Structures are given as structure tokens and as C-alpha cells.
Amino acid sequence: MTLAGQSWGRYPITRQKIVPLIDRQRELPAFNGWALPYGNGRSYGDSCLNPDGTLLHARGLDRYLAFDPASGLLCCEAGVTFSEILDLALAQGWFLPVTPGTRYVTVGGAIANDVHGKNHHRLGTFGHHVIRFELLRSDGSRIICVPGDANGLFEATVGGLGLTGVITWAEVQLRRVPGPWMETESIRFNALDEFFALSAESSTSHEYTVAWIDCLASGKSLGRGHFLRADHAPGEPGAKPVASSSSLRMPLTPPWSLVNRLTLRPFNWLYYHRQRVPRRRAMTHYAPYFYPLDGIGDWNRMYGPRGFLQHQCVLPPSHARDGIAALLHEIARSGMGSFLAVLKEFGDLPSRGMLSFPRPGTTLALDFPNTGPNVFALLDRLDAVVDEAGGAVYPAKDARMSGAHFRKAFPRWQEFQPHIDPRFSSGFWRRVME
Amino acid sequence: MQRVLIIGATSAIAEATARAYASRGAALFLVGRDTPRLSTMAADLSVRGASVAGTHTLDVNNYNEHAAMISAAWTALGDIDIVLIAHGTLPDQNACATSVETALREFSTNGTSTIMLAIAIASRLKAPATLAVISSVAGDRGRASNYLYGSAKGAVTVFLSGLRQSLYASGVNVLTIKPGFVDTPMTQSFKKGALWAKPEQIARGIVTAIDKRRAVAYLPWFWWGIMQVIKNIPEFVFRRIKL
Numbered sequence: 001m002t003l004a005g006q007s008w009g010r011y012p013i014t015r016q017k018i019v020p021l022i023d024r025q026r027e028l029p030a031f032n033g034w035a036l037p038y039g040n041g042r043s044y045g046d047s048c049l050n051p052d053g054t055l056l057h058a059r060g061l062d063r064y065l066a067f068d069p070a071s072g073l074l075c076c077e078a079g080v081t082f083s084e085i086l087d088l089a090l091a092q093g094w095f096l097p098v099t100p101g102t103r104y105v106t107v108g109g110a111i112a113n114d115v116h117g118k119n120h121h122r123l124g125t126f127g128h129h130v131i132r133f134e135l136l137r138s139d140g141s142r143i144i145c146v147p148g149d150a151n152g153l154f155e156a157t158v159g160g161l162g163l164t165g166v167i168t169w170a171e172v173q174l175r176r177v178p179g180p181w182m183e184t185e186s187i188r189f190n191a192l193d194e195f196f197a198l199s200a201e202s203s204t205s206h207e208y209t210v211a212w213i214d215c216l217a218s219g220k221s222l223g224r225g226h227f228l229r230a231d232h233a234p235g236e237p238g239a240k241p242v243a244s245s246s247s248l249r250m251p252l253t254p255p256w257s258l259v260n261r262l263t264l265r266p267f268n269w270l271y272y273h274r275q276r277v278p279r280r281r282a283m284t285h286y287a288p289y290f291y292p293l294d295g296i297g298d299w300n301r302m303y304g305p306r307g308f309l310q311h312q313c314v315l316p317p318s319h320a321r322d323g324i325a326a327l328l329h330e331i332a333r334s335g336m337g338s339f340l341a342v343l344k345e346f347g348d349l350p351s352r353g354m355l356s357f358p359r360p361g362t363t364l365a366l367d368f369p370n371t372g373p374n375v376f377a378l379l380d381r382l383d384a385v386v387d388e389a390g391g392a393v394y395p396a397k398d399a400r401m402s403g404a405h406f407r408k409a410f411p412r413w414q415e416f417q418p419h420i421d422p423r424f425s426s427g428f429w430r431r432v433m434e
Numbered sequence: 435m436q437r438v439l440i441i442g443a444t445s446a447i448a449e450a451t452a453r454a455y456a457s458r459g460a461a462l463f464l465v466g467r468d469t470p471r472l473s474t475m476a477a478d479l480s481v482r483g484a485s486v487a488g489t490h491t492l493d494v495n496n497y498n499e500h501a502a503m504i505s506a507a508w509t510a511l512g513d514i515d516i517v518l519i520a521h522g523t524l525p526d527q528n529a530c531a532t533s534v535e536t537a538l539r540e541f542s543t544n545g546t547s548t549i550m551l552a553i554a555i556a557s558r559l560k561a562p563a564t565l566a567v568i569s570s571v572a573g574d575r576g577r578a579s580n581y582l583y584g585s586a587k588g589a590v591t592v593f594l595s596g597l598r599q600s601l602y603a604s605g606v607n608v609l610t611i612k613p614g615f616v617d618t619p620m621t622q623s624f625k626k627g628a629l630w631a632k633p634e635q636i637a638r639g640i641v642t643a644i645d646k647r648r649a650v651a652y653l654p655w656f657w658w659g660i661m662q663v664i665k666n667i668p669e670f671v672f673r674r675i676k677l
């Protein structure tokens with residue numbers, strides 16, 4: 001079946017054959033050309049696409065192998081989603097050790113991008129909690145990968161962008177929580193320096209920290225926003241969140257982006273001013289706290305048929321303050337503000353993967369509607385700032401960074417290369433290896 | 435706790451249904467011909483909450499092995515509240531037209547084997563048990579594209595209608611499930627459109643129909659309307675249509 005494959009950014013749109021995997025014990029189906037595993041398509045750019053090749057759709061590998069409610073050790077197939085894990089484990093007192101901003105990612109996808117969450121400064125990346133997994137290669141071999149093994153396949157596969165083979169199952173250590181509730185605190189701040197002060201103060205006191213930035217503000221208000229910190233908290237265990245399943249949906253793709261110059265300024269202004277008091281505390285259910293966007297099904301359609309582009313970078317601590325200011329200046333100057341601009345300080349725990357994105361420093365995530373060449377030009381200017389600061393751009397959210405930029409920011413790519421399955425490749429990989 | 439026997443358990447629709455019962459804490463007995471997949475499923479269903487997940491290997495076309503499977507199921511579960519017969523294949527109509535052997539085997543898989551299993555199981559069930567069998571909308575009227583499959587499913591539908599009457603007084607319910615287009619390995623090569631349903635959706639419909647002790651369930655429900663129209667097209671028109 002040849003299908004137009006899409007990633008979450010709906011850009012680029014490429015054609016490839018999609019072949020479902022349904023039985024982890026079976027050998028890989030026959031395919032022509034390059035193959036690439038595909039999880040649930042929650043990456044934004046082309047790292048989960050394989051133009052003119054084959055996608056091995058792993059979502060059908062969705063069985064559990066074992067779960068021990070006493071120790072929180074979970075063994076499941078790679079197509080199981082975080083949402084399904086929460087459905088199973090939370091009622092028994094266990095939660096994901098690390099989660100991205102959507103629960104609709106698969107375990108395989110989370111390993112292949114070594115995803116991070118708002119507790120990176122405490123618990124590192126998802127890869128830190130993976131005990132072992134099975135890798136199925138195109139030659140039919142199956143390898144149980146554990147950290148520190150001489151073959152290096154664990155370190156190559158964690159953050160390995162699906163290029164080293166198909167992860168069939170993985171064993172993950174979940175973490176204990178008192179229930180589904182979060183004690184949250186939201187603090188308004190007026191400038192970038194205040195963000196760094198709040199972040200430093202909160203990193204020891206709170207497990208989860210993140211900030212939203214009004215990226216249209218400039219001058220004295222540059223970098224103003226809301227700082228959100230939270231911890232798991234005891235509370236009524238059985239309570240259901242309000243509107244937990246996607247009851248709202250974008251039913252169709254509007255002919256042009258709803259996110260544009262007209263809507264961005266009021267949105268950012270309103271978001272900044274929604275909180276009158278400088279500090280607000282609340283008890284929040286985990287679903288709206290961790291996954292606010294999951295409440296609106298297919299929200300990515302609001303960017304219109306041309307899709308949108310994400311840009312997430314990390315800048316090392318030494319250059320973080322000035323580098324983030326420079327990025328925000330560049331965006332404010334372009335007038336192409338981002339709908340959501342998210343800022344967070346990573347911790348120091350070294351990531352396990354050769355190509356893992358998280359590293360010590362500050363990360364800024366942005367998204368822009370695809371309005372054509374001017375956006376690409378802006379993103380190139382942002383890359384130049386990142387480059388100069390010695391930072392990196394996140395492959396899971398990229399559709400356009402240059403090969404030179406990637407190879408400089410991910411210097412272990414040469415050590416990684418021999419681990420690639422000889423019959424695997426992706427749109428992203430061919431692009432950055434050019 | 436419900437005790438559930440599922441034949442053709444590795445089918446996508448059956449697996450989704452098994453998960454629904456597992457999350458209710460049911461005791462399950464899974465029958466199919468792919469032994470490794472049955473044990474993969476059993477482990478999965480235990481994690482999902484099944485109190486028991488037994489397995490048994492059977493190719494339904496081996497009629498002389500039916501009785502042993504049925505005894506094994508009753509031994510494992512004690513007694514049985516729900517039986518779901520789900521196995522099936524979607525044969526190539528042309529292959530059935532050119533090979534008697536293929537046609538007989540396919541008719542056996544989709545028709546005769548199901549009927550023989552239903553007979554043997556019905557004699558063991560006690561009120562208020564339910565025997566649920568997956569037939570198909572394809573059994574409502576023969577169409578050029580798959581009338582060997584359709585006639586086998588049609589035989590099952592007619593048989594179940596009679597069995598339902600004959601068991602009515604005993605309090606055992608017989609449910610005929612008629613899915614429309616479902617996105618499963620059986621239909622992998624088909625182009626999918628708006629009428630296609632996911633196995634999970636069909637599974638929810640099956641569980642509800644069993645809970646409510648329905649006689650016939652078109653799944654999703656709108657297939658009842660579509661099939662009313664198709665069944666009522668006069669033959670002199672119908673024979674000219676390509677379906």
C-alpha cells in the first residue's frame with residue numbers, strides 16, 4: 001500500500017509504502033529499497049518519514065509481556081503508547097518516569113528520539129529508564145541490547161532515529177506516584193533574567209519545571225512569560241480529568257493557517273495577561289498538566305494545508321542567557337512570532353545515546369506556520385545563533401536543518417554510522433548526510 | 435467473573451474483544467492455530483487483567499480435534515459463560531472457481547467448521563450463557579466479488595437463526611455478529627474509505643451486544659440500513675450491478 005506519509009508538522013508530505021508489523025516473533029516483511037520503523041508519527045519533520053522507501057509501521061506491536069505492580073518494571077512491545085501505559089499502570093500507583101508533551105507516542109519512538117520531559121533536571125531522558133530492549137535487524141538477527149554492552153547497540157539505538165533496526169519490545173522502569181494529581185504553581189515573570197533565577201531556585205525544590213515565553217514582547221519585556229513548576233501530589237485517586245479524551249477535534253484542515261500575524265499578537269498578549277496575580281497555585285489532574293494539547297484532537301490541522309515547522313534547540317549554559325536573548329530578538333524582529341514558545345533548563349545527567357539531543361543547557365521550542373521562504377530564512381538565522389553558541393537543534397522536530405549543522409552539533413555521528421542497519425534509512429538521515 | 439472461550443483468538447477483532455474482557459478481569463481460553471502468537475496474547479491479556487489466560491492449538495478444519503479442544507476449555511474454565519467464534523479467511527473468488535479443493539477448504543473454514551463447533555458447544559452451554567459467532571454482512575446476499583465466502587457466511591447466519599430458536603427455551607442466547615468493512619490483516623490489501631471501522635470499535639459492539647443479549651448485531655450499526663437496501667434490490671436489477 002503506497003500512502004502519503006505525514007509527520008505531525010504536516011511538512012514535508014512524502015510518499016512511501018507502509019507495511020504493518022503485527023507479530024514481534026515474525027521476521028520482517030519483505031521490502032524493496034530503504035526501510036524505516038514508524039511509531040505513531042508524533043515527530044514533526046522528516047525523521048519518521050522515508051520518501052520512496054518503506055515504513056515498517058510498528059504501532060501494531062502493542063502487547064504487554066509483563067508488568068510487576070510491586071516493582072513497577074514494565075515489559076511491553078514497542079508500539080504500546082504512553083497513553084496505554086498510563087491506563088494500565090496509574091491505577092496501580094505507577095507513572096512514566098519521563099514523558100514528552102503528548103501521550104500519543106510509542107515506546108519505540110520514545111527510545112529512538114530519547115525523549116525528554118519537564119523533569120529532565122531530575123530524571124534525565126527516557127533512555128535512562130530503559131533496562132533493555134530487543135532489536136530486530138534486516139538480516140533477521142535479534143539482539144538484546146543493554147547499556148554499556150561492548151557492541152554499543154544500546155547507545156546507538158537510544159536516540160538512534162530508528163536507523164539501527166526495529167525495536168520489538170523494551171523493558172522500562174516506571175516510577176511511583178501518589179495518584180493522578182499534580183500540585184502546580186504558576187509564576188509570572190517580566191524578563192529573561194527572572195526566568196533563569198526562577199529556574200535555578202526551582203530545580204532543587206520541584207520535579208517539573210518549564211516556562212512559556214511571550215515571544216512577541218521586546219525591549220525591556222523581552223523574554224517575559226510564565227514559569228510553571230509542579231510535583232506529583234496525593235489526592236482523590238479515582239477522579240477523572242475534565243475532558244480527558246479528545247472530545248474536541250479539528251474536524252478539517254482550514255484553507256489557510258489560523259495561526260498568523262493577526263491572531264498571534266492577541267493570543268500571546270492574552271496568554272501573558274491571563275493570570276492577574278503574580279503567583280497562582282492549583283491542584284491539577286496530570287492529563288491537562290502534561291498533555292494540554294492532547295485535549296484537542298488533530299490540533300496540528302489549525303496550521304492549514306501547508307503545515308508548520310518546529311524549531312527546538314539547546315544552548316550550553318555558558319551561552320544560554322545571551323543566546324536565548326539573541327534568538328528571541330531575531331524572532332521579535334521578524335514579526336513571525338511562535339504560537340507556543342517553551343523554555344526549559346536541562347539538567348546535567350549525560351544522555352545515554354550517541355545522538356541524544358538533551359545535554360546541559362537551556363532549550364527553547366518554537367513553532368511557525370509554513371508561510372514559505374521567509375520562515376525558512378528565519379529558521380536559518382536561528383540555526384546560525386545556535387551554531388555560534390555551540391548548541392544543537394532537535395532532529396525529532398526538524399525538517400530543514402543543514403547537514404553541516406547536524407554533524408557539528410552531533411559529533412558522535414561517525415561513531416554512530418557503523419551501527420546503522422544496512423537496509424535502513426530515513427528522509428532526515430539522507431538529508432543531513434548529503 | 436466471566437468465563438470466556440474464544441475460537442480464532444488471534445483474529446484482530448477477537449483480540450480486541452479479548453482485551454475488553456481482560457480489563458473486566460475475565461477468565462479467558464484462547465484457541466487458534468498459531469501457537470507462539472497465542473502465548474504472546476495470553477501474556478498480554480494477563481497483564482491487562484485477565485484472571486486466567488489459557489491457550490489451545492487447533493486448526494478448525496481438523497474436525498476430529500474439536501471435541502478435545504472443547505473438553506480442554508471446559509476443564510480449564512470450569513464452566514463457560516461466553517463463547518466467541520471468530521476465525522475466518524477471505525478467499526480469492528477466482529481461486530475458488532478454478533479449484534474444487536480450494537473451494538471446499540474455504541467453505542469449511544468459513545462455514546462448516548463454524549457450524550460444527552456451534553453444534554458441539556451449544557450442547558454444553560447452560561443458561562444464561564451466550565454463543566456469539568462472527569458471520570458477515572457478506573452472508574446477507576451473494577455478490578460477484580466473493581460469493582463463496584458469502585455463501586459460507588450465509589450458511590452460518592441461517593444455521594444460527596435456527597439454533598437461536600431451538601435454544602430459546604433453555605435460556606442460552608445465540609448472537610449473530612455481522613461486521614461490515616473492518617481494517618484487519620484480512621483486508622490489508624483493500625483501499626480504506628469512510629465506511630471502514632477499526633477492530634476496537636467492532637469489539638465494543640460485540641461486548642455490548644453480548645451484555646444486552648441481542649440476537650443479531652450489525653457492526654457498526656449503519657450496516658443494518660445498508661443491508662436493508664441491498665437485500666431489497668429486485669433480482670432483475672441486482673444481477674446487472676457490479677458489487
Ligand SMILES: Cc1cc2nc3c(=O)[nH]c(=O)nc-3n(C[C@H](O)[C@H](O)[C@H](O)COP(=O)(O)OP(=O)(O)OC[C@H]3O[C@@H](n4cnc5c(N)ncnc54)[C@H](O)[C@@H]3O)c2cc1C
Nearest residue numbers: 039040041042043100101106108109112115116161162167
Ligand atoms: C504535542 C507534542 C509534544 C511533544 N513534546 C515533546 C517533548 O516534550 N519532549 C520530546 O523529547 N519530544 C516531544 N515531542 C516529540 C515526540 O515525543 C517524539 O517525536 C517521539 O519520538 C514521537 O514518537 P512516535 O511513537 O510518534 O514515533 P514516530 O514519530 O513515528 O517516530 C520517531 C522515530 O522513532 C523511530 N521508531 C518508531 N518506532 C520504532 C521502533 N519500534 N523501533 C525503532 N525505531 C522506531 C522512527 O524511525 C523515528 O525515527 C512532542 C511531540 C508532540 C506532537
Ligand SMILES: NC(=O)c1ccc[n+]([C@@H]2O[C@H](COP(=O)([O-])OP(=O)(O)OC[C@H]3O[C@@H](n4cnc5c(N)ncnc54)[C@H](OP(=O)(O)O)[C@@H]3O)[C@@H](O)[C@H]2O)c1
Nearest residue numbers: 444445446447468493494520521522570613615616618620
Ligand atoms: N475484516 C473484515 O472486514 C470482516 C468483515 C466481516 C466479517 N469478518 C469476519 O470477522 C472474523 C475475524 O476476522 P478479522 O477481520 O479479525 O481477520 P483476521 O485478523 O485475519 O482473523 C482471522 C483469523 O482466523 C484464523 N483462522 C483462519 N483459518 C483458520 C483455521 N483453519 N483454523 C484456525 N484459525 C483459523 C486466523 O488465524 P491465523 O492468525 O493463524 O491465520 C486469524 O486469526 C472472521 O470470521 C471474518 O470473516 C471480517
